[in-house]
Amino acid sequence: MHIQVIPVEGLPIIHPGDLLTEMICERVTFEDGDILCLASSVYSKANGYIRKQDEIVASAEAVRIAQKTHEDPRFVQAILDETTDVILEDPFILSETVTGHVGVRAGVDHSNIEDGMIILLPPDPMGAAAGLQNEIARITGKEVRVIITDTCGRSFRRGQTGVAIGWSGMTAIRDFRGDHDLFGHVLEITEEAVVDEVAGFANFIMGESNNGVPAVVFRNCTRWTGHDNLHFNREEDIIRKALCKK
Amino acid sequence: MHIQVIPVEGLPIIHPGDLLTEMICERVTFEDGDILCLASSVYSKANGYIRKQDEIVASAEAVRIAQKTHEDPRFVQAILDETTDVILEDPFILSETVTGHVGVRAGVDHSNIEDGMIILLPPDPMGAAAGLQNEIARITGKEVRVIITDTCGRSFRRGQTGVAIGWSGMTAIRDFRGDHDLFGHVLEITEEAVVDEVAGFANFIMGESNNGVPAVVFRNCTRWTGHDNLHFNREEDIIRKALCKK
Ligand SMILES: Nc1nc2c(ncn2[C@@H]2O[C@H](COP(=O)(O)OP(=O)(O)O)[C@@H](O)[C@H]2O)c(=O)[nH]1
Ligand SMILES: Nc1nc2c(ncn2[C@@H]2O[C@H](COP(=O)(O)OP(=O)(O)O)[C@@H](O)[C@H]2O)c(=O)[nH]1
Ligand SMILES: [Mn+2]
Ligand SMILES: [Mn+2]
Ligand SMILES: [Mn+2]
Ligand SMILES: [Mn+2]
Missing domain, CATH: 3.30.1330.100 (CofE-like)
Structure with missing residues (x-):
């Protein structure tokens, strides 16, 4: 078959x-x-694992890394919030998440969602x-x-x-x-x-x-x-x- | 469809x-x-991109690396012969081949072939x-x-x-x-x-x-x-x- x-x-x-x-x-x-x-x-959108970028307050660490990656510090903060270990800071953040998955930007994304919104990986x-x-x-x-x-x-x-x-x-x-x-x-x-x-x-x-x-x-x-x-x-x-x- | x-x-x-x-x-x-x-x-077997291990003469370099990887020096020589750049010598050889492919043992293998024979990647x-x-x-x-x-x-x-x-x-x-x-x-x-x-x-x-x-x-x-x-x-x-x- x-x-x-x-x-x-x-x-x-x-x-x-x-x-x-x-x-x-x-x-x-x-x-x-x-x-x-x-x-x-899509799983994350359905289950609310999303964030509004302008409700995020960037830490000094996020501001520092954002200067190197040329990203919004609040977006970087969202990545750091999902990260248990930063492996590489630039040219892109490569990090480990709580599940042991290693990925660019900890899988955090702002594609395929409304402007100003961020999609996280399911926790x-x-x-x-x-x-x-x-x-x-x-x-x-x-x-x-x-x-x-x-x-x-x-x-x-x-x-x-x-x-x-x-x-x-x-x-x-x-x-x-x-x-x-x-x-x-x-x-x-x-x-x-x-x-x-x-x-x-x-x-x-x-x-x-x-x-x-x-x-x-x-x-x-x-x-x-x-x-x-x-x-x-x-x-x-x-x-x-x-x-x-x- | x-x-x-x-x-x-x-x-x-x-x-x-x-x-x-x-x-x-x-x-x-x-x-x-x-x-x-x-x-x-299978492509390599059909097209003769295979070698008899006991017809290979190991170089000093192959002998040196074979001590670290615990492999037959002639098998290591077959890997080095396919390699344009050694990225890692041990615990396994990781190398680049002429096509730009990076792989463990340069894709050289002795599975799914007769005893004493080695399969190479197609050149x-x-x-x-x-x-x-x-x-x-x-x-x-x-x-x-x-x-x-x-x-x-x-x-x-x-x-x-x-x-x-x-x-x-x-x-x-x-x-x-x-x-x-x-x-x-x-x-x-x-x-x-x-x-x-x-x-x-x-x-x-x-x-x-x-x-x-x-x-x-x-x-x-x-x-x-x-x-x-x-x-x-x-x-x-x-x-x-x-x-x-x-
Ligand atoms: N129907 C539908 N498709 C979506 C939605 N969000 C993403 N997709 C589609 O799902 C696929 C994978 O999307 P992507 O953003 O790459 O997801 P990821 O790989 O999990 O980050 C693509 O075909 C998208 O067009 C959605 O809300 N509805
Ligand atoms: N029928 C047949 N299958 C083969 C032969 N050599 C390998 N295979 C099969 O091809 C598949 C892939 O074999 P593998 O040795 O892993 O190939 P590789 O991934 O290209 O190194 C497996 O299903 C093997 O059983 C062969 O000579 N004849
Ligand atoms: Mn994604
Ligand atoms: Mn995708
Ligand atoms: Mn193979
Ligand atoms: Mn295989």
Whole structure:
């Protein structure tokens, strides 16, 4: 059975309080085992994880960094408020968030929202994904897997790709440890970050601009086993250690 | 029209001289606009980009690095032979290849090949993708787009994902510069590395072990415009600059 990838079309502009899960369920007929990828931006708008820029008071630290990044100090303050560790201050802020995710501007954004408003990443994206999964089960009776996505840069390669911010009904990593290749050798590549591979393709379908497709459904994907240890911690990550010495 | 993702099943173990394109065309009915993703490992085996480890003579440099990485010095030599710049020597070799691709062990591998044999990345992956595209047009009369993939690590996030090594019939980056979001703001995220997003999902379908699916076809994907400047050069890449100071 071929895999199908279904963009969820026709969603309106989302605002706090909108019944986003209901709106998605009205536009797609879920089947058991489907994977729903949802843009974090839209999840955050529906759930009020947004801020008004002119209600933010910038700290001295935010003012200092804003001079280097040429951004509004209040926008920088919003980023710092989401940040547990600043890895790089300029040319752009690269920081770790409370979930262990490392991203440019801590995933804070002012695209696809009204002027003067800021979108934050969901504070508990794993809980968000689990909540969506439960709601969909309640509304449709179907057991759907969920990934919350964001668009994110990376090193060595230009351009952004979609990554997984939260997930439910699957593990982030497909673990091949102990598995064998076609010739019986024990595998060297053992941890495939499948949740990011699915999120990336969903992001390709969504696009970055005014496509209006914040949700994508994957049908007939395999299941896998593994673990959820997607984020390197500071000691494990060679590249991060090098950056911090800078 | 929904996107379909079709694994190419039933391919045998591939050896130098095998008519890989013919073998793929026998197993899938291509349509105009399809995207074929092909694992670089299989392309390299078919085209003889493999080496016998015991025919390699390790240099003093290879011996020195092999002591740190706990690998066979001849395997390290094969990696150095594919490398134009060593970024990191241990705990694993991270290096740039002639195409500008940065990868662990320069993409050199001894999985999914006979004992004592080594698989290299295709030396001209852009040419490889264009050649495949032409051959498929000749065999089937269809205009198919092609991506050559490899499995690759990344920073900040654990686990490997599929990335694009070569491509034809598309640009690597989808360029959103000058485009607007749903509220008319000029976009901040402007360069989406769509070729990696597609390669990543193909890699998810392939898996890393004995699945025997080195080729995946994507049907009904959009087309995009942009550029092919996928690899940061040394000066552009903040993270690489930090690593090199190490
Ligand atoms: N229908 C609808 N689409 C939206 C809305 N906000 C964003 N999108 C779309 O969702 C996709 C991803 O948007 P983006 O801002 O890049 O989200 P992010 O990657 O999570 O930061 C794009 O297709 C946007 O056009 C919204 O409120 N309603
Ligand atoms: N049928 C077939 N499948 C292969 C062969 N070599 C590798 N594969 C499959 O191709 C996929 C990717 O293999 P992998 O070694 O990870 O390739 P890489 O990611 O390009 O290094 C997996 O499903 C393998 O089982 C081969 O010679 N024949
Ligand atoms: Mn975002
Ligand atoms: Mn996005
Ligand atoms: Mn490989
Ligand atoms: Mn692989």
